Amino acid sequence: xxxxxxxxxxxxxxxxxxxxxxxxxxxxxxxxxxxxxxxxxxxxxxxxxxxxxxxxxxxxxxxxxxxxxxxxxxxxxxxxxxxxxxxxxxxxxxxxxxxxxxxxxxxxxxxxxxxxxxxxxxxxxxxxxxxxxxxxxxxxxxxxxxxxxxxxxxxxxxxxxxxxxxxxxxxxxxxxxxxxxxxxxxxxxxxxxxxxxxxxxxxxxxxxxxxxxxxxxxxxxxxxxxxxxxxxxxxxxxxxxxxxxxx
Numbered sequence: 001x002x003x004x005x006x007x008x009x010x011x012x013x014x015x016x017x018x019x020x021x022x023x024x025x026x027x028x029x030x031x032x033x034x035x036x037x038x039x040x041x042x043x044x045x046x047x048x049x050x051x052x053x054x055x056x057x058x059x060x061x062x063x064x065x066x067x068x069x070x071x072x073x074x075x076x077x078x079x080x081x082x083x084x085x086x087x088x089x090x091x092x093x094x095x096x097x098x099x100x101x102x103x104x105x106x107x108x109x110x111x112x113x114x115x116x117x118x119x120x121x122x123x124x125x126x127x128x129x130x131x132x133x134x135x136x137x138x139x140x141x142x143x144x145x146x147x148x149x150x151x152x153x154x155x156x157x158x159x160x161x162x163x164x165x166x167x168x169x170x171x172x173x174x175x176x177x178x179x180x181x182x183x184x185x186x187x188x189x190x191x192x193x194x195x196x197x198x199x200x201x202x203x204x205x206x207x208x209x210x211x212x213x214x215x216x217x218x219x220x221x222x223x224x225x226x227x228x229x230x231x232x233x234x235x236x237x238x239x240x241x242x243x244x245x246x247x
Contacts, residue, residue: 001195008236009189011229012058012160015202018223049179053109054164055189056182060107061126065152066133067163070123073144077121084112084121087143092183094140104130107187111167111180124167126152154229156209192236207231 007014070091078084092108099106110125127133134149141147154160168179202224204210212227 002198002200003193004196004200004237005191005193006234006236007055007189007191008234009055009058009160010060010062011154011231012055012227013204013208013230013234014055014225014227016223016225017196017200017202048168050161050164050168053168053180054160056109056186057126057164058160059187059189060109060182061128061152063152063154065129066127067150067152068123068125068127068137069146069148070125070137070141071144071146072121073146076143081112081114081121084114088112088123091140091143095136096183098136098140099130102130102132105185107183107185109167109180109182109186111170113170126163126167156211159211159229161211190236194237202226204228205230205232205234 002017002019005016072078072084072087076087078087088110092106095108096106106127108125108127110123112121112123114121129151137147137149152163170179202213204226205228208231209229210226211229212225214225215222
């Protein structure tokens with residue numbers, strides 16, 4: 001049997017299959033399988049900040065949602081990160097109030113930067129769209145007239161990965177470091193691991209856009225990895241729990 005792991009974040013799906021080591025196998029075989037299993041796990045792990053952000057963006061936003069850059073003007077330029085963060089928090093609270101009056105939810109993921117744009121504090125964020133957002137954003141952002149608002153694109157060239165890398169461009173790419181935050185209303189990716197037959201091969205659903213596809217096979221072990229954008233919801237395996245025996 002092989003082990004399959006799948007992570008689903010909206011239309012973005014990551015799948016991996018790798019060999020399983022058992023105690024009945026010779027030591028050389030177990031070692032080879034454990035090595036490929038470790039390589040597969042590393043491939044599935046979201047090691048860097050942008051990789052984790054990519055999955056969160058995909059779990060919460062669809063094409064047509066908003067990608068926004070907010071900049072502080074000279075009159076409202078924060079002296080430090082703490083002040084900038086406080087003003088951003090106030091912006092989120094005011095926007096959430098406006099959404100609440102319209103019975104609309106606010107889902108937002110953001111990063112606060114100051115190294116680019118000549119060291120001026122600014123905010124990059126993604127948020128769900130209600131269709132009437134521009135005026136609300138401008139009304140809740142009194143710290144400068146510069147608000148760049150575009151629609152999220154998800155295709156081969158522009159997608160969740162390119163947006164995540166852009167939003168994390170000032171972060172050091174070190175394991176465990178997260179330079180972004182999100183509202184409590186945000187959804188999280190779902191992950192599941194289960195066993196599959198030895199002849200199982202990864203295949204993206206029809207119509208999907210494959211972003212990455214890798215396969216490694218040795219004399220004793222193998223792993224397959226695939227990342228793709230699905231056109232329809234992908235269901236997790238969801239094995240049913242075993243029924244309890246009556247004693």
